[in-house]
Amino acid sequence: MPTEFQIRRARLSDAEPIFALIHLNRDQLVPRPMGNIVENIDRFSVAVVGSDIVGCAAFQIHPEIGQPEAATVELQSVAVRSPYRRRGIGKALVEAVAESVRPFRPREMLVLTFAPEFFTSLGFNEIPKTKVMHKLYTGCINCAKHADPFTCPEIAMIRHFEGNPRTAG
Ligand SMILES: CC(C)(COP(=O)(O)OP(=O)(O)OC[C@H]1O[C@@H](n2cnc3c(N)ncnc32)[C@H](O)[C@@H]1OP(=O)(O)O)[C@@H](O)C(=O)NCCC(=O)NCCS
Numbered sequence: 001m002p003t004e005f006q007i008r009r010a011r012l013s014d015a016e017p018i019f020a021l022i023h024l025n026r027d028q029l030v031p032r033p034m035g036n037i038v039e040n041i042d043r044f045s046v047a048v049v050g051s052d053i054v055g056c057a058a059f060q061i062h063p064e065i066g067q068p069e070a071a072t073v074e075l076q077s078v079a080v081r082s083p084y085r086r087r088g089i090g091k092a093l094v095e096a097v098a099e100s101v102r103p104f105r106p107r108e109m110l111v112l113t114f115a116p117e118f119f120t121s122l123g124f125n126e127i128p129k130t131k132v133m134h135k136l137y138t139g140c141i142n143c144a145k146h147a148d149p150f151t152c153p154e155i156a157m158i159r160h161f162e163g164n165p166r167t168a169g
Contacts, residue, residue: 010044
């Protein structure tokens with residue numbers, strides 16, 4: 001049965017359910033303390049069913065990947081509560097984040113993910129992790145899941161914004 005959901009920018013009052021959602025998916029997502037979610041709340045979009053937060057997604061701009069004037073935007077913390085999956089909510093969240101950053105005219109969106117089928121269905125393509133070395137050495141090196149970013153099974157993927165055909169790195 002189709003689920004009626006709404007995608008909107010996050011509010012400060014959403015920080016706690018966002019924290020819970022990320023924590024529930026801690027095997028796939030980088031953990032985020034409450035303080036980090038609150039100070040980055042303007043970078044989050046959420047999916048709402050009734051009064052419940054059932055999904056979230058965020059972005060971070062990386063001036064060091066690509067060129068600063070058309071920097072790469074990383075998608076982060078993309079999660080949908082399991083009973084609500086495969087109903088188009090994840091896709092709607094990713095597209096909402098893409099629309100929210102499009103006015104900045106970034107070159108591409110990057111994601112590091114254990115869910116490549118999902119991102120392939122949204123037009124993302126795998127790239128070698130060596131293209132995003134900076135991200136690996138600032139983000140991944142502090143990850144507690146894998147000692148070596150290059151043996152971690154997470155996959156780097158990008159999707160270009162139209163009119164900006166260059167790749168990351
Ligand atoms: C990945 C995730 C966000 C997808 O959310 P979702 O709401 O189920 O995604 P959608 O319903 O929008 O899926 C869109 C398309 O992606 C593909 N897809 C999604 N989940 C998939 C899966 N588990 N296996 C294969 N393809 C998948 C399908 O093509 C799907 O279209 P379809 O249902 O018409 O076949 C969700 O499974 C999740 O929260 N996973 C745990 C956290 C995670 O891994 N996040 C990504 C890390 S960045």
